[in-house]
Amino acid sequence: MQNPSIKYILKLSIPIFFANLAIPMVGIIDTGLMGNLGNLSYLSATSVAANLFSMIFWSFGFLRMGTVGLVSQAYGKEDYTEIFNIVVRNLVFVLLISLILILLQSYIFNLSVGIFNLSDTTKQFYQDYFQIRIYSAPGELTLYIITGLFVGLQKTKISSLAVGLFSILNIILSIILVSKFNLNIKGVAYGTLFSALLISTTFLGYTFWYLNKMSKIYININKLIDLNKLKNIFNINLNIFIRTILLTFSFFWFTYLGSQIGEDYIAANAILINLVFLSAFILDAYAFSTEGMVGYSLGKKDINLFKKIVKNSFILSTFTGLIISIIYFFINKYVITLMSDIESIRNLSSSYVVWLILMPFISSFCYQFDGIFIGASQTKELRNAMIFSVFSYLLISLYLTKIMGNTGIWISLCLFMVLRALSLFYYLDKIYLRFGTIK
Numbered sequence: 316m317q318n319p320s321i322k323y324i325l326k327l328s329i330p331i332f333f334a335n336l337a338i339p340m341v342g343i344i345d346t347g348l349m350g351n352l353g354n355l356s357y358l359s360a361t362s363v364a365a366n367l368f369s370m371i372f373w374s375f376g377f378l379r380m381g382t383v384g385l386v387s388q389a390y391g392k393e394d395y396t397e398i399f400n401i402v403v404r405n406l407v408f409v410l411l412i413s414l415i416l417i418l419l420q421s422y423i424f425n426l427s428v429g430i431f432n433l434s435d436t437t438k439q440f441y442q443d444y445f446q447i448r449i450y451s452a453p454g455e456l457t458l459y460i461i462t463g464l465f466v467g468l469q470k471t472k473i474s475s476l477a478v479g480l481f482s483i484l485n486i487i488l489s490i491i492l493v494s495k496f497n498l499n500i501k502g503v504a505y506g507t508l509f510s511a512l513l514i515s516t517t518f519l520g521y522t523f524w525y526l527n528k529m530s531k532i533y534i535n536i537n538k539l540i541d542l543n544k545l546k547n548i549f550n551i552n553l554n555i556f557i558r559t560i561l562l563t564f565s566f567f568w569f570t571y572l573g574s575q576i577g578e579d580y581i582a583a584n585a586i587l588i589n590l591v592f593l594s595a596f597i598l599d600a601y602a603f604s605t606e607g608m609v610g611y612s613l614g615k616k617d618i619n620l621f622k623k624i625v626k627n628s629f630i631l632s633t634f635t636g637l638i639i640s641i642i643y644f645f646i647n648k649y650v651i652t653l654m655s656d657i658e659s660i661r662n663l664s665s666s667y668v669v670w671l672i673l674m675p676f677i678s679s680f681c682y683q684f685d686g687i688f689i690g691a692s693q694t695k696e697l698r699n700a701m702i703f704s705v706f707s708y709l710l711i712s713l714y715l716t717k718i719m720g721n722t723g724i725w726i727s728l729c730l731f732m733v734l735r736a737l738s739l740f741y742y743l744d745k746i747y748l749r750f751g752t753i754k
Contacts, residue, residue, distance in 0.1 A: 319608060319612075319620055319623040319624045319627055320623075320627060321627045321630060321631055324601065324604055324605065324608070324624075324627055324628055324631055325631060327471060327604035327607075327608075328600040328601050328603070328604040328631075329600075330471045330472045330474075330475035330476075331471055331474075331475055331599075331600040331603045331604060332597060332600035333475060333479060334474070334475035334476070334477075334478040334479040334482075335478070335596035335597060335599055335600050335603075341482050341485045341486055341489075341507070342365055342589045342592060343589045343590070343593065343654065344486045344489060344490065345361055345365065345489060345503045345506075346358065346361065346362070346585055346586060346589050346654055346655075347653060347654045347655075348489060348490065348493045348494070348502075348503060349361040349499075349500060349503065350582070350586070350654050350655035350656065350657065350660070351655065351656045352499060353656065353657070354436075355578060355579070355582055355657060355660070356434060356436040356437040356440055356578075357440055357499060357500055358581075358582040358585060358655065358657075358660070359433065359437045359578045359581045359582050359585075360433070360437045360438075360440035360441040360443075360444060360500060361440075361444065361500060361503065361585075362570060362581050362582065362584075362585035363427075363431055363433065363437075363441055363570060363574070363581065364441050364444040364445055364448065364504075366566060366567050366569075366570045367427050367445075367567065368448055368449075369563060369566065369567075370560075370563035370564060370566070370567045371416065371423075371452075371563075372452070372455050372456065373559055373562070373563040374556065374559050374560045374563055375412060375456055375459065375556070375559075376459065376555065376559040377552030377553075377555040377556045377559065378405055378408065378409065378456060378459040378460050378463065378552075379459040379460070379462055379463035379466075380463065380552070380555050380689055381405075381463070381552035381555060382401065382402075382405055382459075382460055382463030382464055382467060383463045383466050383467045383606065383607070384467070384610070384692060385401050385467070386398055386401055386402075386463065386464055386467030386468060387467040387468075387469075387607065387610065389401065390467060390468055390469075395526065395529050395530035396530070398464075398468075398526060398529075399526050401464075402460060402464055402522065402526070405460045405463075406457065406460060409453060409456040409457055409459075409460065410453070412452070412456060413452040413453040413456060416449060416452050417449060417450065417452065420445070420446070420449045423449075424442065424445050424446075427445075428441070430571060431570075431571065431574045432574050432575065433574070433578070434578065437578065440499075440500045443500050443501050443504070444500050444501070444503070444504045447501060447504035447505055447508055448504045448507055448508065450508055451507050451508040451511040451512070453511075453512070453515070454508075454511030454512040454513075454514070454515035454516070455507075455511045455515070457515040457519060458477060458478065458481060458511070458514065458515050458518070461474065461477050461515070461518050461519065461522055462474040462477060462478055464522060465477075466603065466606075466607070467607075469607065471603075471604070473525075477514060477518045480514050481510055481511065481514040481515075482510075484509075484510040484513065484514060485506050485507050485510040485511075486506070487506075488505070488506035488509055488510055489502055489503045489506030489507070490506075491506075492505055492506055493506075552694075554694035554695050554697060554698040555689075555694050555697065555698075557698050557701075557702075558694070558697045558698045558701040561701045561702065561705045562701060562705075564705065565705050565708055565731060566588070568708075568709065568712070569584070569588065569724060569728055570584070570585075570588075572712060572716050572724045573721065573724060575716075576716075576720060576721055579659065579660065579663055580663070580721050582655070582657075582660050582663075583660050583663035583664040583667065583721075584664075584667070584721070584724070586651055586654045586655060586660070586664045587664055587667060587668065587670070587671045589654075590643065590647075590650065590671055591671060591674050591675075591678075594636070594639045594643075594674065594675035594678070595678065595682065597635065597639065598632055598635060598636055598639075598675065598678070598679050598682045598683075599682055599686075601628055601631050601632045601635070601682075601683060601686065602628075602632070602682050602683055602685050602686025602687075602689075603686060604628075604686075605624060605628045605683065605686040605687060605690055606686050606689050606690035607690065608624045608628075608690065609621065609624055609625075609686070609687050609690030609691050610690045610691065610692070612624060613690075613691055613746075613749060613750075616750060616751075618747075618750040621746075621750065624687075625687060628683055628686070628687070629680075629683055632679045632680075632682065632683040633676065633679045633680065633683075635679065636675040636676040636677075636678070636679030637675075637676045637679075639675035639676075640672050640673065640674075640675045640676045643668075643671055643672045643675065644672050647665070647668045647671060647672065648665065648668075651664045651665055651668070667721060667722070667725055670725035670726075670728070670729060673729060674728075674729065674732070677729055677732050677733060678732040680732075680733075680736035681732050681733075681735035681736040681739065684735070684736055684739035684740065685697070685735075685739070687739075687746070688739060688742070688746070691746045691749070693742065693745055693746060696739070696742035696745055697739070699738075699742070700735065700738035700739045700741075700742060701735070701738075703734070703738050704731060704734040704735045704738055705731075707730075707731075707734050708727060708728075708730070708731040708734065711727045711730055711731075712724060712727035712728075712731075715727050
């Protein structure tokens with residue numbers, strides 16, 4: 316029987332917390348490296364490119380979330396052959412997706428350039444980054460499967476180690492390639508490419524060794540290359556796919572709005588949004604650990620266990636969000652100074668820092684709701700809530716940006732987080748009905 320206490324949830328979350336902490340640090344370090352080269356175009360190009368690839372790769376987040384659900388169910392049945400087949404089938408998806416992205420890279424690049432209003436210099440730096448980073452797709456998407464597998468097997472230390480090492484190696488390589496070899500924006504792109512390929516290859520080898528240790532695995536071609544099951548994997552995760560595309564688009568839209576005001580605003584917002592991402596990844600540790608517990612409570616049909624999980628996970632998440640907001644209140648000036656040596660960008664970022672301070676607490680609610688609904692496999696509700704929230708966000712942001720400029724962009728983003736939480740709360744009864752009751 317799982318213990319839904321705050322202590323137990325915290326125990327599950329700690330390894331995920333440290334791994335998640337390392338992920339946005341890559342963006343923060345890259346921003347700091349580019350922001351201290353004395354040329355605004357480096358920072359602007361990195362911001363746009365990083366947002367584009369986040370949108371592309373995060374859109375396939377179903378590879379992680381879908382793997383968690385399928386693996387955990389097979390693990391409960393002790394069907395180790397199916398666990399192996401799930402991994403291999405998802406690797407087929409990774410190869411197909413990566414091949415499509417690489418083949419369509421010129422089209423993707425030209426489309427993105429047409430969206431953003433970039434100077435010729437910034438456009439060239441952006442192209443330098445893009446043409447390198449696109450080849451990290453196989454490695455980065457493979458890591459989604461590896462983390463999903465080990466979370467599903469309740470081995471969060473292994474999944475967290477893979478993510479953590481990828482991020483740390485990425486940071487180290489980027490610093491070396493930029494500061495020692497003077498590769499500038501190409502250095503941060505190569506840092507991501509090399510670290511993704513190295514860590515994904517290493518842990519993929521470990522994955523097959525681990526599965527073989529659990530139970531002697533054998534390849535059954537008929538079961539492995541089962542078109543119905545391959546199709547089923549995609550169908551199960553279609554709602555998650557749509558939801559994730561919309562979510563990543565919302566942050567892409569945030570950068571786009573800034574580009575319409577000016578490149579200075581892209582750079583200033585990039586510093587703040589990376590710190591927002593840092594808080595999001597920290598708070599997501601609670602959402603990730605809650606996913607498995609919520610699924611367990613539904614399997615047991617234990618309504619009291621579910622209520623305790625929801626209550627205690629929200630206490631942890633909102634309290635942590637408040638603590639992060641307080642920390643940002645005291646250290647924001649120091650962090651902004653570290654991330655850019657351009658005085659005008661420092662001043663511009665500082666003028667909007669109030670939204671950075673408010674964001675962790677405001678957004679903690681929607682992050683935790685995400686974990687609850689993913690764990691309950693209520694993906695239709697996740698999709699619908701995100702459609703409503705993003706559509707509302709687009710309308711609100713267009714209006715507020717027009718009358719308030721960059722302040723309107725930040726207010727809109729805060730309202731987007733609130734709408735995500737409220738729309739999921741509206742659907743919460745759907746989960747309670749599966750226990751045969753209403754809250």
